[in-house]
Amino acid sequence: METPATRTRISLNPLRPLLRNPVALKELRGRMRGPRAFVVLTCYLIVVGGFTTLLYIAGTAATYNTTGEVDGGTLGRVLFGSVVAIELFLVTFITPAFTAGSISGEHESQTYDLLRTTLLPERQLVFGKLFSALAYVFLLLLAAIPLQSIAFLFGGVDVEEIVISLLVLLATAIFLGNIGVYYSAMTHRTLRANIMTYVTILAVILVTTAGAVIALAIVEGLDPSTSSSGSEWVLLVARGIFVCLNPLTTLLSTQQYLVNQQTLFTFKYTFTDGTTTTLPSPWIAFTIFYLLLSVVVFFATTRHLKRIEG
Amino acid sequence: MSIDNPETMETPTGEALAEAPILTEVLPELPTVMDEQDLIIETRNLSKRYGRLQAISNLNLQVPRGAIYGFVGPNGAGKTSTMRILTTLMKPSGGEAYINGYSVVTAPREVRRSIGYMPDFFGVYEDMKVWEYLDFFAACYEIPEAQRPGLINDLLELVDLAHRRDDMVDKLSRGMKQRLCLARTLAHDPQVLILDEPASGLDPRARIEIRELLIELAKMGKTIFFSSHILADVNEICTHIGIIEAGQMVAQGPIKAMRQQLMPHRVLVITLLGRLDEAKEALLHVEGILGIVDLPPEDGKIRIKVEFTGEDLRMSEMLQALTSKGIPVVNFAEESSDLEAVFMKATKGIVS
Incomplete structure (x- = not known):
């Protein structure tokens, strides 16, 4: 009979080193076994595909230009932007659902003590849980790339934009996954971990959106004759922070700079007094900030799990 | 309650026992x-x-x-x-x-x-x-x-x-x-x-x-x-x-030391058909006897508990002392100093 060991020896799977993490292997096996994984993926694609179709129908009607032809570039961008927005929405909902039960579920099913008395390092436990959940989210994102790529048929969208949108979506998923596992480790109760994760996400979205809008309103209302460039800098940075903390505003403003200034990595900002400055594009700040924050949250989770019950 | 055979004690029906001959080993x-x-x-x-x-x-x-x-x-x-x-x-x-x-x-x-x-x-x-x-x-x-x-x-x-x-x-x-x-x-x-x-x-x-x-x-x-x-x-x-x-x-x-330490005396229960006083008199001549206690009679039969120290030979001597006088002994058995007794003696029943 073929044993698991003989199978691994001939395996050319590039993910093999990652699967040496026992938790990741176990979780992936459990997640992909049975119809659930297939059903979730299918539903996800139906939702994203359905929206894309609707947008296409609505878009072709709305983007007729003056010569009576469909404006392909605009339609392409609208379709692309919409697919990314839907994906962002789904990732925001799905990732916490996959991770908020990761550690608390072990408590609830009375398997945590068994794990804790093994030699498994805490970081491997956290990483395994995170990796298996995110691997599935990545699968969802990759599966939707063909839908994003429909925009190519109409023009107006470059490969770089798909790569950037994927990066922002991945950074979002990684951060949300870490938040989910963090609360899961803190509470011992999956329901509470879920609530805390969603409340945190909602707070981030509300605060950043409101902050960005307010900062923008103040900048727009500035009187060039009275404002100093110093105060404008403060406002610019404040607005930048709010914009770059929110994946949706990050994507929108990145797209805006890309369309208006044709630059991918930087953008030029013109002050009210006419001087200009060059700043990094929001997606760079967003991705770096959330990946760093993810690392911090990851270590906080590990640290918490290392603590022995007093 | 006997604790020598816990399986029979906790078997709800006889069927489980029949299926499990292993129990008697x-x-x-x-x-x-x-x-x-x-x-x-x-x-x-x-x-x-x-x-x-x-x-x-x-x-x-x-x-x-x-x-x-x-x-x-x-x-x-x-x-x-x-x-x-x-x-x-x-x-x-x-x-x-x-x-x-x-x-x-x-x-x-x-x-x-x-x-x-x-x-x-x-x-x-x-x-x-x-x-x-x-x-x-x-x-x-x-x-x-x-x-x-x-x-x-x-x-x-x-x-x-x-x-x-x-x-x-x-x-x-x-x-x-x-x-x-x-x-x-x-x-x-x-x-x-x-x-x-x-x-x-x-x-x-x-x-x-x-x-x-x-x-x-x-x-x-x-x-x-x-x-x-x-x-x-x-x-x-x-x-x-x-x-x-x-x-x-x-x-x-x-476990052996515990039994001896907590239950240093051996206990014998004797069931008689009569002649209690004669029996007590006969037993008192045997060496190593620490005390004789009357137990409540069972089915009209007299029962006494004898505490003693020493080897099995003492028991044999006791039985001989009784039978040589023709005292009607119907049961003569040592009460094993089982763990339950050890446990009851050791604990005070603070938590239960």
Whole structure:
């Protein structure tokens, strides 16, 4: 009979080193076994595909230009932007659902003590849980790339934009996954971990959106004759922070700079007094900030799990 | 209540017994402890406090290497708390605890390497096959991938689950899950097994299977430290016993020594058809008799309890003294100083 060991020896799977993490292997096996994984993926694609179709129908009607032809570039961008927005929405909902039960579920099913008395390092436990959940989210994102790529048929969208949108979506998923596992480790109760994760996400979205809008309103209302460039800098940075903390505003403003200034990595900002400055594009700040924050949250989770019950 | 045959006691119907001829077999020989001073588990003044509740106070546990140590006490006496400290799951409030010479506080990793732990309540993962379950835990214990298939087969063979290798874990019966969990604790070949109520909630057959497995493991050189509130389990398979009550160790040591220490006198119950005074008179001439007590009559027959010290020869002399005078003896039997009596004597019934 073929044993698991003989199978691994001939395996050319590039993910093999990652699967040496026992938790990741176990979780992936459990997640992909049975119809659930297939059903979730299918539903996800139906939702994203359905929206894309609707947008296409609505878009072709709305983007007729003056010569009576469909404006392909605009339609392409609208379709692309919409697919990314839907994906962002789904990732925001799905990732916490996959991770908020990761550690608390072990408590609830009375398997945590068994794990804790093994030699498994805490970081491997956290990483395994995170990796298996995110691997599935990545699968969802990759599966939707063909839908994003429909925009190519109409023009107006470059490969770089798909790569950037994927990066922002991945950074979002990684951060949300870490938040989910963090609360899961803190509470011992999956329901509470879920609530805390969603409340945190909602707070981030509300605060950043409101902050960005307010900062923008103040900048727009500035009187060039009275404002100093110093105060404008403060406002610019404040607005930048709010914009770059929110994946949706990050994507929108990145797209805006890309369309208006044709630059991918930087953008030029013109002050009210006419001087200009060059700043990094929001997606760079967003991705770096959330990946760093993810690392911090990851270590906080590990640290918490290392603590022995007093 | 007799505790000599616990299985019959807890069998709800006769059917279970009929299906399990194994129940009537002779108890196997227990392993012997070579050195009583070579302690593999040791606690010194171990204490645990939950808020205002003192769960364990100044507990000095001493488990020699190779022992099957029964940790007995009523529910709530502090057994599980002690075990959670020994398995590095909980910090003690005071005192020290060592396993295999490693402190549970300062060297938890070495302690985990030395122990296999089975909690009183544990879950199994759904969506997992039996071999995958063991493979997972073997990986958690850092067993190299190439060694795992052979190890898994050996473990399944040992706990008699080889035929369920590819079944889903959650489809197993309670007893099988318990055995699987025991196999799991053995994955890294630990020197000590810490088992919290390993036989609780099992049917008589499963309990005996676990019991035999424990004896087999002890013969393989493993020290077994297990808790129980079922004295019969302890009586039959332990070499050592510790009795805990209200967080304090009330007695511990080799089981034989404990019996002698707590029950130094032998007790004989004699049933007569009559001539009580003559019988008492005859018995008083035998050496070693400490006292004679009248017991309430049963079915109109007179019963007396005789406390004495000494060898079996004394009993023979007593019987001779009675029969030589023609006193009608219908029953003459020593009351075994069983563990239940030891337990009742040791504990005060503070927690029950």
